[in-house]
Amino acid sequence: MSVESFDHWQRHGRPLYRADQVRELDRRTIAAGIEGFALMQRAAAAAWQSLKARWPGVRSFSVLCGGGNNGGDGHVLAAMAAAEGLAVQRILLKPRDALSGDAGRAADMATAAGVEAVPWHSDLVLEGELVVDALLGTGLGGEVRGEAREAIEAVNASGLPVLAIDIPSGLHADTGAVLGVAVQATRTVTFIGDKLGLHTGAAPARVGEVDFRALGVEAEAEVDLVPAAHLLDAGLIAAWLPPRPRDAHKGDVGHALVLGGAPGLGGAALLAAEACARLGAGKVSLATAPEHVTASLVRRPEVMVHGIRGAGELDGLADRADVLVVGPGLGQGSWGQGVLQAALGAERPLVVDADALNLLATLFTGQRREEWVLTPHPGEAARLLGLSPGEVEADRPAAALALQRRYGGVVVLKGAGSLVAGPEGLAVCPHGNPGMASGGMGDALSGILGALLAQGLPLEAAARLGVLVHALAADMAVRQGGERGLLAGDLASCARILVNPTMGEDDAAATR
Numbered sequence: 001m002s003v004e005s006f007d008h009w010q011r012h013g014r015p016l017y018r019a020d021q022v023r024e025l026d027r028r029t030i031a032a033g034i035e036g037f038a039l040m041q042r043a044a045a046a047a048w049q050s051l052k053a054r055w056p057g058v059r060s061f062s063v064l065c066g067g068g069n070n071g072g073d074g075h076v077l078a079a080m081a082a083a084e085g086l087a088v089q090r091i092l093l094k095p096r097d098a099l100s101g102d103a104g105r106a107a108d109m110a111t112a113a114g115v116e117a118v119p120w121h122s123d124l125v126l127e128g129e130l131v132v133d134a135l136l137g138t139g140l141g142g143e144v145r146g147e148a149r150e151a152i153e154a155v156n157a158s159g160l161p162v163l164a165i166d167i168p169s170g171l172h173a174d175t176g177a178v179l180g181v182a183v184q185a186t187r188t189v190t191f192i193g194d195k196l197g198l199h200t201g202a203a204p205a206r207v208g209e210v211d212f213r214a215l216g217v218e219a220e221a222e223v224d225l226v227p228a229a230h231l232l233d234a235g236l237i238a239a240w241l242p243p244r245p246r247d248a249h250k251g252d253v254g255h256a257l258v259l260g261g262a263p264g265l266g267g268a269a270l271l272a273a274e275a276c277a278r279l280g281a282g283k284v285s286l287a288t289a290p291e292h293v294t295a296s297l298v299r300r301p302e303v304m305v306h307g308i309r310g311a312g313e314l315d316g317l318a319d320r321a322d323v324l325v326v327g328p329g330l331g332q333g334s335w336g337q338g339v340l341q342a343a344l345g346a347e348r349p350l351v352v353d354a355d356a357l358n359l360l361a362t363l364f365t366g367q368r369r370e371e372w373v374l375t376p377h378p379g380e381a382a383r384l385l386g387l388s389p390g391e392v393e394a395d396r397p398a399a400a401l402a403l404q405r406r407y408g409g410v411v412v413l414k415g416a417g418s419l420v421a422g423p424e425g426l427a428v429c430p431h432g433n434p435g436m437a438s439g440g441m442g443d444a445l446s447g448i449l450g451a452l453l454a455q456g457l458p459l460e461a462a463a464r465l466g467v468l469v470h471a472l473a474a475d476m477a478v479r480q481g482g483e484r485g486l487l488a489g490d491l492a493s494c495a496r497i498l499v500n501p502t503m504g505e506d507d508a509a510a511t512r
């Protein structure tokens with residue numbers, strides 16, 4: 001299989017690789033005739049272009065070079081910048097005689113270009129307008145130790161903007177976990193294979209903007225590696241949205257039933273139902289405790305609200321719907337247990353969230369099915385896996401894949417860099433913001449997923465698209481009104497704009 005076609009990319013997202021896969025790409029490229037040092041020069045040239053694009057007019061910078069090929073990239077970049085008249089402070093973590101192979105050649109190239117080598121020492125002052133981090137790349141093995149740790153702390157303490165080469169030093173290339181300490185980058189330029197660890201875990205808060213540069217490798221190294229994941233981007237929306245027939249009527253575009261809102265917990269289920277309606281389900285029903293009916297109808301009369309004192313009063317509702325969303329405000333008491341039991345008994349695709357997930361981890365154990373989407377946050381994921389939340393966060397890709405293997409269907413592991421694990425593999429959503437860490441956001445996501453499933457999207461595509469739209473909508477809402485006070489309703493309104501590609505943000509502003 002050659003590099004995935006643009007159409008595949010559009011429908012599945014850009015491929016992401018683990019460090020070992022990128023090394024394999026590297027090996028194949030060299031085997032195809034592009035030698036290692038030439039590759040290093042391509043990487044350095046790409047990094048230099050990226051630096052000038054982000055900081056045009058820069059006249060001086062410091063570059064910290066580690067002892068491996070990441071450092072080698074830094075040396076070659078220093079030589080290129082010096083050739084264009086910049087003042088470069090080239091700091092070596094390891095002396096020249098400790099460098100070998102391409103890294104040694106790179107150091108000699110910089111020396112030949114007249115860039116003095118300054119040995120690292122703990123009270124060194126970083127000079128220049130910005131710092132280039134060429135300390136550690138994909139060769140990082142374990143907690144950062146020794147002078148590398150000191151150097152990373154000095155970079156972060158400098159307050160200077162940072163261009164990270166390949167990956168911010170200290171981040172795990174596969175999991176995005178911080179291994180003791182990690183550089184806080186303004187921009188990360190990464191090569192050959194975009195890396196899974198740049199888009200999940202702690203990475204979204206550390207990498208700044210990711211500038212991926214293929215270096216022309218895919219042409220040389222027949223890429224028949226199965227990517228570790230796909231990066232979801234906005235192109236996916238247009239590729240997957242089902243066209244709406246001009247003569248459509250509400251029966252044609254799906255009926256979703258939201259089950260939740262136990263006594264005293266009415267808001268979450270209503271938020272899910274509202275998001276479901278906003279994202280285009282033809283009909284939305286809400287089965288909730290009787291005390292919430294009036295408030296729900298006042299808030300959202302388009303939703304068909306049914307007050308049920310227990311699952312026995314569902315009265316065929318589930319059979320009349322195309323998809324069930326169960327969990328928002330479900331509670332874990334007898335009302336919620338009965339409603340979940342009924343949902344599990346229905347022959348319908350399910351979106352399972354919140355307390356329904358907690359019940360799957362405690363009372364309804366051993367469940368596994370193909371036609372459902374589970375949407376745990378790290379705490380719910382930990383309960384479902386019998387791990388601690390810290391263990392889940394230490395390797396989010398592994399946790400997402402483990403959940404999918406155990407429970408089947410598709411699993412959305414929410415959090416910074418949400419992950420979607422399904423039969424087609426793993427997808428990562430790099431969008432979203434801390435404003436989403438507030439009540440109702442998860443309810444909105446489950447409603448969005450319900451709407452896309454109700455409109456006929458296949459399970460995994462609906463999950464990938466729903467997570468992407470949810471996060472992009474949150475980013476749009478933040479652009480419009482800031483992070484604090486971002487509400488689920490704001491997000492649902494922005495999500496609606498995103499799934500109507502003809503509408504732009506300014507059109508939407510005009511309709512408010």
Ligand SMILES: NC(=O)C1=CN([C@@H]2O[C@H](COP(=O)(O)OP(=O)(O)OC[C@H]3O[C@@H](n4cnc5c(N)ncnc54)[C@H](O)[C@@H]3O)[C@@H](O)[C@H]2O)[C@H](O)CC1
Pocket residue numbers: 022023025026039040043066067068069070071072073135136137138139140141142143144145146148149165166167191192
């Ligand atoms: N296709 C490609 O992958 C290309 C990669 N390039 C660059 O090369 C690095 C990977 O280089 P490598 O020599 O394998 O490893 P690093 O330079 O990332 O690190 C090795 C360096 O770091 C020290 N070290 C390792 N672990 C630790 C630790 N826990 N604490 C402290 N120090 C540690 C080790 O001793 C070595 O000195 C890749 O990221 C790219 O930047 C090519 O230039 C372009 C193609």
Ligand SMILES: [K+]
Pocket residue numbers: 070133134135136137164165166167168169
């Ligand atoms: K680096």
